[in-house]
Amino acid sequence: MLFLFKYIDDLIGKGFEWYIILELMMYASATNVAMALPLSVLLSSIMTYGSLGENYELVAIKSAGISLRRAMAPMLLVITLLSITAFLFSDYMLPIANLKYYSLLYDARQQKSANFLPEGIFSPSFPGYSIRVKRKDADGQTLHDIMIYTKNAAQNNTDVLLAKEGKMYRTPSGQFLVLKLEDGVSYTETPGNSNYNVRERLIRRRFKETEQRFDISGMKLHRTDESEFKSALQMMNLQQLKDVENLSRRQGDSTVQAGFKLMTSYIKYFYVPAKSESVKKYVPSTGYPLANLKTNEQISALQNASSEARSIQDLVKSRADRTKDLANSVRRAILEYQKKFTLSAACIALFLIGAPLGAIIRKGGLGLPVVVSVVFFLIYYIISTIGEKSAKDGDLSPIIGSWVAIFIITPIGFFLSYKAATDSVLFDMESYKRFFNKLFKRKATT
Numbered sequence: 001m002l003f004l005f006k007y008i009d010d011l012i013g014k015g016f017e018w019y020i021i022l023e024l025m026m027y028a029s030a031t032n033v034a035m036a037l038p039l040s041v042l043l044s045s046i047m048t049y050g051s052l053g054e055n056y057e058l059v060a061i062k063s064a065g066i067s068l069r070r071a072m073a074p075m076l077l078v079i080t081l082l083s084i085t086a087f088l089f090s091d092y093m094l095p096i097a098n099l100k101y102y103s104l105l106y107d108a109r110q111q112k113s114a115n116f117l118p119e120g121i122f123s124p125s126f127p128g129y130s131i132r133v134k135r136k137d138a139d140g141q142t143l144h145d146i147m148i149y150t151k152n153a154a155q156n157n158t159d160v161l162l163a164k165e166g167k168m169y170r171t172p173s174g175q176f177l178v179l180k181l182e183d184g185v186s187y188t189e190t191p192g193n194s195n196y197n198v199r200e201r202l203i204r205r206r207f208k209e210t211e212q213r214f215d216i217s218g219m220k221l222h223r224t225d226e227s228e229f230k231s232a233l234q235m236m237n238l239q240q241l242k243d244v245e246n247l248s249r250r251q252g253d254s255t256v257q258a259g260f261k262l263m264t265s266y267i268k269y270f271y272v273p274a275k276s277e278s279v280k281k282y283v284p285s286t287g288y289p290l291a292n293l294k295t296n297e298q299i300s301a302l303q304n305a306s307s308e309a310r311s312i313q314d315l316v317k318s319r320a321d322r323t324k325d326l327a328n329s330v331r332r333a334i335l336e337y338q339k340k341f342t343l344s345a346a347c348i349a350l351f352l353i354g355a356p357l358g359a360i361i362r363k364g365g366l367g368l369p370v371v372v373s374v375v376f377f378l379i380y381y382i383i384s385t386i387g388e389k390s391a392k393d394g395d396l397s398p399i400i401g402s403w404v405a406i407f408i409i410t411p412i413g414f415f416l417s418y419k420a421a422t423d424s425v426l427f428d429m430e431s432y433k434r435f436f437n438k439l440f441k442r443k444a445t446t
Contacts (some may be wrong), residue, residue: 002253003266007108021106024108027101027104029096030101031098031101033086035436042351043354045075045079045350046355046357047358048358049354049359050362050368050369051359052359053358054362054363058362069421083344086343087344090343091238091340095234095235098232103224103226106229107224120132123389126215130151133325142168143179146163147161150161159187159189162186163181163183163210164182165181165182167180170216175215177213177216178211179212180212181207184206186204186207187204187377188204188205190253203264234336236336241336245333248327249330249413251326252326255319258319259316263315290302292338328394334399335388335398338403339402342384342403345406346380347410353376353412353416355417356419356420356421359420376409383405384402387402387405389401433442
């Protein structure tokens, strides 16, 4: 649904086959696994253990001498296997899905509209022609009051065809659009036959039925070579991301070294002779450095210094932009590299929250578990988004930015596991009411 809401304007009215839309939705679903999988793990674990708690299954398990940690061990093993599968998916399958999705989406957005002849306007869909249809029937194929201008700059657009009614259909190969016109007339103006007879001629032809063919082969979906999209970081696996990071680092180092070599020509070195033993007293120079120079010499020195400073500033600015782009590329490559692992870690961390939380709230089904899981997932997702954005902007290390959400929610999971193992009444509102009543009574007595 997110895919449809986002790109429906780019897809509607372009005559795509059903399998093109289905293929786009399939690739879009694969790219959303990073968001859907952690949420599904959190929701399913809360529902499962909430249902066990609601039906007193956990009570029976504990009465048999089995602790909650031991009861969670098989599911933790399953989640670990799921996390390994998620890592393999993000490293091998997700880059391919991203490549096919974005390349196909680009071609679909570049596709021209299949609504060749809209009502009431001159359509420029066909090169060399301008066509207006006054009205269409409900079937979309029957046309009324058709006007066709043949655009020819050499003949000053002198050909026009009018028809009262017509039918529109495509050839079986899909290469041509055919207009079968009825009850019409065409007008053609032509110049004289020779230089001595310059009078123009008007040729009028009436017809009961005629056909006009228009080439629409250029309006089919043309696929762009997928290799043109492979340079994007989302289309790379771990090894390719590491190569991009190393290449960007080497280019950044070479840019800094080249900039240093260029700037050294502007740096002036002044050598002071060694202290002589025959001179007993040295008087250090004080005051304005150019004080001993004449006025014109001071002006010349200041102009030369200002010119060199501007040259260095221009040189450093261009090099700094290049260095900044390379540093940004390094950060993004590291961030994409770490995201291959954070998907697996998020599944385990959210399971550590969901399983004990379900045992505490003791509610199954799609009511309270959905609300609680969405709240915790939003906390995780917001922290993760802020961390990634800060890492891309250079405010945080890419490693910290990609793992900050995991570092925050994992202790919460251990805390909830401890509370569930000790039969805590963490969500029992009556216990909080009793606590605050005792607190307020104590304050009143004091």
